[in-house]
Amino acid sequence: AQKVTQAQTEISVVEKEDVTLDCVYETRDTTYYLFWYKQPPSGELVFLIRRNSFDEQNEISGRYSWNFQKSTSSFNFTITASQVVDSAVYFCALSGINDYKLSFGAGTTVTVRA
Amino acid sequence: DAGVTQSPTHLIKTRGQQVTLRCSPKSGHDTVSWYQQALGQGPQFIFQYYEEEERQRGNFPDRFSGHQFPNYSSELNVNALLLGDSALYLCASSLSGRLDYEQYFGPGTRLTVT
Numbered sequence: 001a002q003k004v005t006q007a008q009t010e011i012s013v014v015e016k017e018d019v020t021l022d023c024v025y026e027t028r029d030t031t032y033y034l035f036w037y038k039q040p041p042s043g044e045l046v047f048l049i050r051r052n053s054f055d056e057q058n059e060i061s062g063r064y065s066w067n068f069q070k071s072t073s074s075f076n077f078t079i080t081a082s083q084v085v086d087s088a089v090y091f092c093a094l095s096g097i098n099d100y101k102l103s104f105g106a107g108t109t110v111t112v113r114a
Numbered sequence: 115d116a117g118v119t120q121s122p123t124h125l126i127k128t129r130g131q132q133v134t135l136r137c138s139p140k141s142g143h144d145t146v147s148w149y150q151q152a153l154g155q156g157p158q159f160i161f162q163y164y165e166e167e168e169r170q171r172g173n174f175p176d177r178f179s180g181h182q183f184p185n186y187s188s189e190l191n192v193n194a195l196l197l198g199d200s201a202l203y204l205c206a207s208s209l210s211g212r213l214d215y216e217q218y219f220g221p222g223t224r225l226t227v228t
Contacts (some may be wrong), residue, residue, distance in 0.1 A: 004156075043202060045157070045219035052214075058117050091156050100211045101147070104156030113187045 002094050006091075006104035009103045012111045013082055021077045021108050023092030029053075031097040032069065036074045039089040040109070048090075051075065080111045116141060118220035120188045126226045127195050135190040139207030145169075145218065146188035148180060149204040157204055160186050163188050164211050192225075200227045 002018040003026040015020050025034065051068050059066050063083075067076045079086050085099065089109050093102040119138045127133050139146050145164045149157035159172035163182035182188045186207075192199055202224050204215040 042221060043204075043224075045204065045206075045220045047216050047218070049183075050213075069205070092116075093156075095213045100145075100162045100164075100213070101159035101172060102149075102157070102213070103159070103215070107154050 001027070001105040002032075002096065004092050004103055006092055006105035006108050008108045009106070010109045010111070012113065014113050015084060016081050017039050017112075019079050019082050019086075019112075020090075020098060021079075021090050021110070023075045023077065023096045023105060025073050025075065025092070027096065028096060029099075033095045035093040035098065035102065036075075036077050036091060037091045037104075039053040039091060041088070045091070048077075051054070061112065079110070084111075084112050084114050086110060087112045117217050119206055119207050120203075120206060120220040122223060122224050123221070124224045124226075126228060128228055131195050132191065132193045132195070133195060133225060135192075135203050135205075137190070137205030137207075137220060138185065138187045139205075140218045143207035143209055143218070144186050145208045145211035146182060146186065146204045147208070147211070148188070148190050149206065150174070151202040151204055152198075152200070152223070160190070162211055164202055169211060192217060195227045197227050 005024045006045045029047045032053045038046045121127040147162040153159040161171040166182045202222040204222045205220045208217045
């Protein structure tokens with residue numbers, strides 16, 4: 001069974017602050033994918049990143065960065081210099097390498113205040 | 115290039131009724147997955163259709179069934195609706211269902227069961 005835990009239910013920050021979202025996962029698969037999705041109020045899930053379990057290199061994309069640590073089964077996501085448009089629900093998800101489904105966490109609601 | 119489209123946007127049904135939700139995948143995609151997202155929770159995988167067959171199924175009762183047409187569009191049918199079926203139903207399309215290819219999500223159908 002696969003499980004994703006996002007312990008933070010809600011995070012509220014003031015614009016330009018950094019915000020880090022935690023994600024801890026459990027899986028018996030030796031190879032797997034990890035994902036982050038953003039869900040704005042419109043409801044559509046927007047893909048942000050996918051990482052393979054055999055690639056632990058951290059990644060930066062603009063104001064977004066991801067810290068993957070296999071030793072602690074964590075895949076954390078940081079938004080640097082947050083903006084009001086970053087307000088959304090963020091989901092971490094997991095899939096086995098030969099699986100066709102995503103297992104999502106419960107999500108973290110991020111509110112960025114002007 | 116149209117993305118994933120879903121219809122209807124909103125739907126209100128009464129307990130015991132049946133409902134059909136529709137999804138058209140992104141151009142060039144041949145696989146459709148369905149997810150149920152209850153309020154305040156992460157999406158839960160219902161099933162995936164590929165080559166007009168159900169390829170993988172999540173932990174949902176037989177009241178949930180689906181179909182994929184030769185043009186790759188898909189329907190989700192729910193029989194004998196329960197109050198607990200109230201949720202946002204998301205459709206995702208991809209190429210061959212593989213998660214090393216990006217999945218694109220539609221805006222969802224909001225189902226309310228009264």
